[in-house]
Amino acid sequence: MINLTEEDAGLAVLEKLTSNVKQIQDAVLKEILTCDANTEYLRSFLHGSSDKELFKKNVPVGTYEDFKPYIERVVNGESSEIISGKPITGFTLTSGTSGGKQKLIPLNNKYLENARLLFDLRYLVLSKHVDGHNEGKGLHLIFLKPASKTLSGLPASYATTHFMKSDYYVKNLPSYWDTSSTSPSEIKFCPDNKQSLYCHLLCGLVLRDEVTRVCANFASILVQGITFLENFWKEMCSNIRSGQLSDWITDSCKDSVSMILGGPNPQLSDIIEDICNQKSWKGIIPQLWPKIKFIECIVTGQMAQHVPLLEFYVNDLPLVSPNYASSEAMFGVNLNPLCKPQDVSYTFLPNMSYFEFIPIGEVNDTIVDLVNVNLGRYYELVVTNYAGLHRYRVGDILQVTGFYNSAPQFKFIRRQNVVLSVYLEATTEEDLLKGVTRASQVLKSSYIMLRDFTCYPHVSDIPGHYVLYWELKGNKDDGINELDTNMLVECCSVVEKSLGALYKRYRSKEGSIGALEIRVVQQGAFDVLMEYFISQGASLAQYKTPRCIKSSEAIQVLENRVFARFSSEKLP
Ligand code: AMP
Numbered sequence: 001m002i003n004l005t006e007e008d009a010g011l012a013v014l015e016k017l018t019s020n021v022k023q024i025q026d027a028v029l030k031e032i033l034t035c036d037a038n039t040e041y042l043r044s045f046l047h048g049s050s051d052k053e054l055f056k057k058n059v060p061v062g063t064y065e066d067f068k069p070y071i072e073r074v075v076n077g078e079s080s081e082i083i084s085g086k087p088i089t090g091f092t093l094t095s096g097t098s099g100g101k102q103k104l105i106p107l108n109n110k111y112l113e114n115a116r117l118l119f120d121l122r123y124l125v126l127s128k129h130v131d132g133h134n135e136g137k138g139l140h141l142i143f144l145k146p147a148s149k150t151l152s153g154l155p156a157s158y159a160t161t162h163f164m165k166s167d168y169y170v171k172n173l174p175s176y177w178d179t180s181s182t183s184p185s186e187i188k189f190c191p192d193n194k195q196s197l198y199c200h201l202l203c204g205l206v207l208r209d210e211v212t213r214v215c216a217n218f219a220s221i222l223v224q225g226i227t228f229l230e231n232f233w234k235e236m237c238s239n240i241r242s243g244q245l246s247d248w249i250t251d252s253c254k255d256s257v258s259m260i261l262g263g264p265n266p267q268l269s270d271i272i273e274d275i276c277n278q279k280s281w282k283g284i285i286p287q288l289w290p291k292i293k294f295i296e297c298i299v300t301g302q303m304a305q306h307v308p309l310l311e312f313y314v315n316d317l318p319l320v321s322p323n324y325a326s327s328e329a330m331f332g333v334n335l336n337p338l339c340k341p342q343d344v345s346y347t348f349l350p351n352m353s354y355f356e357f358i359p360i361g362e363v364n365d366t367i368v369d370l371v372n373v374n375l376g377r378y379y380e381l382v383v384t385n386y387a388g389l390h391r392y393r394v395g396d397i398l399q400v401t402g403f404y405n406s407a408p409q410f411k412f413i414r415r416q417n418v419v420l421s422v423y424l425e426a427t428t429e430e431d432l433l434k435g436v437t438r439a440s441q442v443l444k445s446s447y448i449m450l451r452d453f454t455c456y457p458h459v460s461d462i463p464g465h466y467v468l469y470w471e472l473k474g475n476k477d478d479g480i481n482e483l484d485t486n487m488l489v490e491c492c493s494v495v496e497k498s499l500g501a502l503y504k505r506y507r508s509k510e511g512s513i514g515a516l517e518i519r520v521v522q523q524g525a526f527d528v529l530m531e532y533f534i535s536q537g538a539s540l541a542q543y544k545t546p547r548c549i550k551s552s553e554a555i556q557v558l559e560n561r562v563f564a565r566f567s568s569e570k571l572p
Helices: 007-019 021-036 040-046 052-058 064-075 109-129 159-165 193-206 219-242 254-261 266-276 284-288 301-314 429-446 485-498 501-508 525-535 552-559
Strands: 090-093 104-107 137-140 155-158 211-218 294-298 323-325 330-333 346-348 354-359 378-384 392-404 407-415 418-420 448-458 465-474 517-521 562-567
Touching: 007 021, 007 109, 021 040, 021 052, 021 354, 040 052, 040 064, 064 104, 090 159, 109 159, 109 323, 109 330, 137 193, 155 159, 193 219, 193 254, 193 266, 211 219, 219 266, 219 294, 219 301, 219 448, 219 525, 266 284, 284 301, 294 301, 301 407, 301 429, 301 448, 407 429, 418 429, 418 448, 429 448, 429 485, 448 525, 465 525, 485 501, 485 517, 485 562, 517 552, 525 552
Parallel strands: 090 155, 137 211, 211 294, 465 517
Antiparallel strands: 090 104, 323 330, 330 346, 346 407, 354 378, 378 392, 392 407, 448 465, 517 562
16 A cells, blocks of 8 residues: 655655656556456456556446346355455455446455545645544444345444554554544444434534534535424424433433433524524535535435535535545546536546556447547546456546646536437436526525425327426425426426437427426425335445436335426427
């Protein structure tokens, strides 16, 4: 592991990594191929060789499905050597909400070591841009789940849980890391999400004068936290007033939360009540936590839809989107943490894994190396990692936005898969996000905001049509008094206008696609949807609302909460 003992040394490491991209990438590939040459998987393509050219020529680019049979054999007790030269020590679980089904990804210490370096760098970058970024305490909305065991006895858990339980997190933390948290670790390990979120927020309120940052993995978790606070602040204030924690908090974290609560504190309870009692929650975050300097959570990709709501709650506070990573590998860090959410790019770190890129929409779609990507172009990311995934399609589409030294910087564009199709058109997540973002501007004039959305292709009638489920939220006071039909019909049209040429053609001339429909669901419906996905094995910490749902149970969760329907009235 690279030893980052001091900030300067750490930043020097960053310079070195980003200045020697080609050499480092070649060395990474050599190391992986030498180590994995005799695995059953690679032997069939390379016959024991670790030559780069042969690797490029013979090893196919694959998806999870190609690796799954090997992974399942290891899960069931066969030696990890069938796929990885380095022993596999466990499995990370993907969120299952970013790209379909939940997957098991082989894990070893190299992943944790890389995660540690990424964290080191992200803190160093932050320390360069935010004075005293690690002073005071952080309100960290972190949810760690106990690992389950595979048949072979290996632990399977979410990446964050593996990492935070490992020596790479527990030992030798540098001073610039902001581990100081308002939540005792028992809350982070509490298996009940509701109790855990309540206690996180309650401790954050009690220690409000010390909080300098509010952090979560993803923007969606912060939005969920604020919505939860809207529902529970009165109860929290009553706990603070009496010094007594609510009875329904029964988890073993309750003792440490009671300690933080201390005795009765009516004065603090009054202050928080005054703030929360305001009609509008605009700028509520800096009012509740007056020393806050920034918010840290991923706001790119699927998370971009939460930005308007977050900005409403945080006023002008910076939203720091720190890094880009997955259960398969670490990718990059945001070197300009105070930039606007729409300008975020991630600088790839060449020592994390071996990266390749499939050009999108070009005649010559030859896969290229990290050093050979071109400015402005779009690519699909392919990774060869240290735990047996060779030329694995991550499923993310990125655009090159610049270079830091010789390291390319990428903007996250979207997941690779098509999300919606009811006829012959192919609507991507990006198309959909663009359309919904434009439509949500129409709402602005009426003090209504979009809290969350998803969609499904309604194909049981002919012609099929797109159904968008929208959860709306008033930004003046808690409720939405009435919905303006004209406005919502207009929203349907605006989404349709933003969709692709094929959609418009089939919808307009041929009538092969019916009018797009928005179904407005009751407040809290998307929380219930999340609970449904969590009950099916998704993790709260990594949860991302699926942009398109196809399971009939999940659709039913929303369908049961629909209270108004609107359809587009003109052709796009
Ligand atoms: P998981 O494997 O469940 O951790 O999910 C990883 C996926 O989350 C990535 O492949 C991306 O699609 C998404 N993701 C992770 N980090 C970011 C980021 N900074 N911006 C946008 N999407 C991200």
